[in-house]
Amino acid sequence: MASHLPPKPTPQHSTTTAGGMAESGHARPRGLMRWLLTTNHKEIGTLYLLFSLTMFFIGGIFALVVRAELFQPGLQLVQPEFFNQMTTMHGLIMVFGAIMPAFVGLANWMVPLQIGAPDMALPRLNNFSFWLLPVAFLLLLSTLLMPGGGPNFGWTFYAPLSTTYAPPSTSFFILSLHLAGISSILGAINIIATILNLRAPGMRMMDMPLFVWTWLITAFLLIAVMPVLAGVITMMLMDINFGTSFFNAAGGGDPVLFQHLFWFFGHPEVYIMILPAFGIVSAIIPTFSRKRLFGYASMVYATAAIAILSFMVWAHHMFIVGLPLVAELFFMYTTMLIAVPTGVKVFNWVATMFRGSISFEPPMLFALAFVVQFTVGGFSGLMLAIAPADFQYHDTYFVVAHFHYVLVPGALFAILAGAYYWLPKWTGHYPSVRLSQWHFWLSVIGVNLTFFPMHFSGLAGMPRRIPDYALQFADFNLVSSLGGFLFGASQLLFVLVIIKCVRGGEKAPAKAWEGAEDLEWSVPSPAPLHTFETPPTFQPREH
Amino acid sequence: MRRLLVWMAVGVMLSALTPIALANGWNMPVGVTALSRDIYSLHMIIFWICVVIGVIVFGAMFYSLFRYRHSRGAKAATFHEHTSVEVIWTAIPLLILVAMAVPATATLKTMYDASEADLDVMVTGQQWRWRYDYLGEDVAFTSNLSTSREQISGTSEKGENYLLEVDEPLVLPVGQKVRLLLTSDDVIHSWWVPDLAVKQDAVPGFVNENWVRIDEPGIYRGQCAELCGRNHGFMPVVVEAVEPERFEEWMAKRKEAAQQEAMSADREWSLEELMARGEQTYGAVCAACHQPDGGGSPPAFPALAGNQALLEEPERHINVVIDGVAGSAMPAFRNTLSPVEIAAVVTYERNAWGNDAGDTVQPSEIAERLAAQGE
Amino acid sequence: MWQAIKSVLAAFLGVQKDERRREDFRSERPGTFIVAGVIVGAAFVLLVAFVAMMAAR
Numbered sequence: 001m002a003s004h005l006p007p008k009p010t011p012q013h014s015t016t017t018a019g020g021m022a023e024s025g026h027a028r029p030r031g032l033m034r035w036l037l038t039t040n041h042k043e044i045g046t047l048y049l050l051f052s053l054t055m056f057f058i059g060g061i062f063a064l065v066v067r068a069e070l071f072q073p074g075l076q077l078v079q080p081e082f083f084n085q086m087t088t089m090h091g092l093i094m095v096f097g098a099i100m101p102a103f104v105g106l107a108n109w110m111v112p113l114q115i116g117a118p119d120m121a122l123p124r125l126n127n128f129s130f131w132l133l134p135v136a137f138l139l140l141l142s143t144l145l146m147p148g149g150g151p152n153f154g155w156t157f158y159a160p161l162s163t164t165y166a167p168p169s170t171s172f173f174i175l176s177l178h179l180a181g182i183s184s185i186l187g188a189i190n191i192i193a194t195i196l197n198l199r200a201p202g203m204r205m206m207d208m209p210l211f212v213w214t215w216l217i218t219a220f221l222l223i224a225v226m227p228v229l230a231g232v233i234t235m236m237l238m239d240i241n242f243g244t245s246f247f248n249a250a251g252g253g254d255p256v257l258f259q260h261l262f263w264f265f266g267h268p269e270v271y272i273m274i275l276p277a278f279g280i281v282s283a284i285i286p287t288f289s290r291k292r293l294f295g296y297a298s299m300v301y302a303t304a305a306i307a308i309l310s311f312m313v314w315a316h317h318m319f320i321v322g323l324p325l326v327a328e329l330f331f332m333y334t335t336m337l338i339a340v341p342t343g344v345k346v347f348n349w350v351a352t353m354f355r356g357s358i359s360f361e362p363p364m365l366f367a368l369a370f371v372v373q374f375t376v377g378g379f380s381g382l383m384l385a386i387a388p389a390d391f392q393y394h395d396t397y398f399v400v401a402h403f404h405y406v407l408v409p410g411a412l413f414a415i416l417a418g419a420y421y422w423l424p425k426w427t428g429h430y431p432s433v434r435l436s437q438w439h440f441w442l443s444v445i446g447v448n449l450t451f452f453p454m455h456f457s458g459l460a461g462m463p464r465r466i467p468d469y470a471l472q473f474a475d476f477n478l479v480s481s482l483g484g485f486l487f488g489a490s491q492l493l494f495v496l497v498i499i500k501c502v503r504g505g506e507k508a509p510a511k512a513w514e515g516a517e518d519l520e521w522s523v524p525s526p527a528p529l530h531t532f533e534t535p536p537t538f539q540p541r542e543h
Numbered sequence: 544m545r546r547l548l549v550w551m552a553v554g555v556m557l558s559a560l561t562p563i564a565l566a567n568g569w570n571m572p573v574g575v576t577a578l579s580r581d582i583y584s585l586h587m588i589i590f591w592i593c594v595v596i597g598v599i600v601f602g603a604m605f606y607s608l609f610r611y612r613h614s615r616g617a618k619a620a621t622f623h624e625h626t627s628v629e630v631i632w633t634a635i636p637l638l639i640l641v642a643m644a645v646p647a648t649a650t651l652k653t654m655y656d657a658s659e660a661d662l663d664v665m666v667t668g669q670q671w672r673w674r675y676d677y678l679g680e681d682v683a684f685t686s687n688l689s690t691s692r693e694q695i696s697g698t699s700e701k702g703e704n705y706l707l708e709v710d711e712p713l714v715l716p717v718g719q720k721v722r723l724l725l726t727s728d729d730v731i732h733s734w735w736v737p738d739l740a741v742k743q744d745a746v747p748g749f750v751n752e753n754w755v756r757i758d759e760p761g762i763y764r765g766q767c768a769e770l771c772g773r774n775h776g777f778m779p780v781v782v783e784a785v786e787p788e789r790f791e792e793w794m795a796k797r798k799e800a801a802q803q804e805a806m807s808a809d810r811e812w813s814l815e816e817l818m819a820r821g822e823q824t825y826g827a828v829c830a831a832c833h834q835p836d837g838g839g840s841p842p843a844f845p846a847l848a849g850n851q852a853l854l855e856e857p858e859r860h861i862n863v864v865i866d867g868v869a870g871s872a873m874p875a876f877r878n879t880l881s882p883v884e885i886a887a888v889v890t891y892e893r894n895a896w897g898n899d900a901g902d903t904v905q906p907s908e909i910a911e912r913l914a915a916q917g918e
Numbered sequence: 919m920w921q922a923i924k925s926v927l928a929a930f931l932g933v934q935k936d937e938r939r940r941e942d943f944r945s946e947r948p949g950t951f952i953v954a955g956v957i958v959g960a961a962f963v964l965l966v967a968f969v970a971m972m973a974a975r
Binding site for chain 1: 568569572582585589590593597601604607611612614618619620621622623624625628633636637640644647648650651652654655670694696697701703704705729731733735737740742743744747748749765766770771772773774775840842843869872
Binding site: 204205206297301304305308312325326327329330333334337340341 | 928929930931939940943955959962963966967969970971973974
C-alpha cells in the first residue's frame, strides 16, 4: 500500500509540510492576526474547540429557553413562533456548531500527535475550513433578528414547512448550512490526507490508535453525505426562490422525497457524531484499566460495519410517513442489525475493564458514564427499530429522550472525557480533580434528571416540539426543566476547570497518565507548537 | 445498622413509587384495539429484552469496576482477544433480534391490511385543525381546539382536558373496521391517538391509509405529532367511539343539519346575523394566524384590521378566502367552509375591529360563485 | 478473492482473528478488499430486501 503513496516526510522537507508561519522566516504575526492566519494544527485545534464551546453555550441557552417555557403547562415566557425558532436553532447549533466542530478540533490536535505527524497534511486548507464556521454561524444566528424570525421548522426542516411555509430568512439559513457543509468536507479531506500520508515510519493502518481509525471512517462518511445535504438544501433554495417544485405537491413534486434525501444524509450524520466518541472512549478505558483494548481488530471492523450499515437504515426515521410494507420491513431489519456491531463495541469495553487495574480519574469517570448512558440510548434505539411499536413512539418525547441520551450523555460526555484526558497535554497542567469531580457528578445527575423522564412523557403520549402540553405531562416536564437548568449551570464549572488548568495547577509530565501508551504521550507537556518535525520511530506493539 | 436503614429507605421509596408508576401513565397505553394490544406487548417484550441485556452488561461492568480497582492493588491481566467469546456475543444478540423480528413482522402486516373496511373516513390536516369527511355519506366537518385562550395564557383555570378537547370530535362506531384516508392541505401533519395505536402522517398531495377497529365505547384523545408550524401544539384529535345504533342516529342528525345549512344559504341574511356567525367562524378558523384582534403577525400573516386593500376591493377579498393565495400560507377555503360561513366571515372581517366597509356579503352570492367555478 | 470476501464478512460481523487480520494487512493491494466490500455490501442489501419481500407476501 505504502508504495503508491507520496514519500513520508523527512526532516529535509518537513518544514514545508509543517508550513507554519513560524517556519517561513518572517516575524510571527501577533494578536488577532496570529489566530486569523495560523496554519498550525494545534492552534487551529484550539480555535475549533473554543468555537464549539461557545456554540455549546449559545445552543444551551436556547435549550434553556425551551425548558423554561415547558416548566409548567400554559404559555408563560415565549410565544409558539419563538419557541419553534428556539427548538430549531438549538438543534442546528448543537449538531453543526458544537458537537461536530468539537470532534474536528480534537482531530486537529490529536490525530497528528497520535500518528507522529508534524502537522495536518493541508495546513492552509485547515485554516480556511475553520474560519468558514464563525461566518456560517454568525449568519445563522443573525436570522433570528430578521423580519419573520429565524428557522422555525425543526432541525430536520421538513418540506413544505421549510419551503412554501417558511419565513423569509430561510435562504440565509440555507447559505449558512452550505458554508458549514463546505467546512466539514474540507476538514474531512484534510484528515484523510493526513492519516493516509503522514503516519510515522513503521506505523501501519492496524497500528493506528482507535481515535484515528474512527476519525478516518467518519471523514469518509462526511465526504459521502455532506454533498447530499448540500443537494437537498439547494433544491429547497430553488423551490423557494426560482419556482421549482421538487417538494411541492401542487407542482407535481413530492414532500416525502425531501425526507428520503434528508435522512440519507441524516442517518450517517448521527454516526458522524458518535464514531469519534467511540474512538476517544477506546483510548481512555484501556489507559485507566492499565490493560490493552480488548478486540482491537473487532473494534475497527465494527466501526466500519456501522459506517456501511448507516447508509442502509435511513427510512427508519420515516416509518409513519406511509412507506410500502416491503420498505418498512427492509428498514426494520437493517436497523435491528446495526445494533449488533454497536453491541460488540460495548462488550469490548467491558471486557477491557474485566481483570484490569482500574482507577477513576476524571476522564475515566466521563468515559464510564458514556458507556452506561450511551447504552441506555442504544436500548431505546433498539425499541424504536421495531416498526409497529414505532407507530406509537414516533415524534414523541421518547424519541427526544433516545437521541439526547446518545448525543448528550453519549457524544458530549465523550468529548468532555477527551478534554479531561488531553488537557494535561494541551496545557501542561492537570485539571483540578476536585472541580472536575463536582463537574462530573452534577452533570450526570443533571443530564439524567433532564432526559430520563422524557421516556415516560413520550410513552404517555406527549408529542415533540410543542410549546404547551396537557396536564398529565406536567410532573415529567417539571423534573426535566429542573434537571436541564442544573445540567446547564454545571457546565460553567467546566469553563472554570479549563481556565484554572490553563493558568496553572499540578505540572504534568510527558506521559501524563500511567497507563497511556499512544504517541502523543512521547512529546512534552504542554506540547510545543511544533512536534515530530523529525518523524519518530514507531515500534508496533507485540500483537 | 446504617446499611439496614439505607435499604429500608430504598424499599419505602420503591414501594411508594410503584403505585404512582401504575396509576399515572408512565408507560405506553394498552389501548382499546386488538392492534394496540399487540403493539403494547411488542413494546414490553423488547423492553424486557433490553432490561435483561442491560443487567448482564452493566452487572459485568460494575463488578469489574469494583473487583479490579487499582486502589485495591489489582494487577492488570494481559489478554486482549478471544475469538470464540467474540463470536458468541455477536451471535446471541443476532439470534435475539431475529426472534424479535418475527412477531414484529406479523403485527406490521396486520397494520398494513386496510382492506374490507365498513366505513371510510377521509382525514385532512390543515394548519391547525382536522377535517373529517365520511366518504359516501355527505357528512363533513372540521374539528378545532376548544380550549380557551384564557386557559392557555393562564388567566383562567385549566380544565381537565386542557389542550386535548375539540368543538366536534370524530364519531366512530365500535366493532366496525374504519379505514382512515389521510392527506393534508398545506404542510405535513400527523394524526395520532395513543389509545388506538394509530399514528399516520398526512402528506399534502398524497393519500395515506390506516385503519382502526375500536373495541370499547369511549372518548380517546391525541394530538398532531408532526411539527406543522406555529400552532402545532394546539391541534388535538378527539375520537368518540359509540355503539353502532347511536352512530346511525348521530349520522342522521348530521345529515339533517347539513341540509338545513345548505337551505339557509338561499335566504337574505342581515348584517347582525352575518357578524354573529362570522365572529364564530373567524375565531375557529382565522384567528390562529390573523389573531383575534385582526392584527395578524406580519410578514407571514398580514393584518386585516385597517387593511386598506381589503376594504377597497371586496371582490379580491372574497377570492382570497375562496381560493387562498398561491405560494403562501393562506389556504383555499372553498371546500372547508360552507357558503354561509364564507359569507359570514368575509362580512365580519369587513366590519370588525374598526373596519367600516358597512357592506354585507350574502351566502347566496358565494353559493352562486362556487357553483359557477365548479362547472 | 475468496479470502478477501471472508475477511469482509468477518468485518460485517465485527469479529476477526488476529492472525487472519495480519495476513490481510500484509497484502499490498487494497483494491481486492474494496471490490469484495462492494460485492458483499450489495449482496447484503439484496438478501435483506429478499427476506423483506418474502415476509411481506
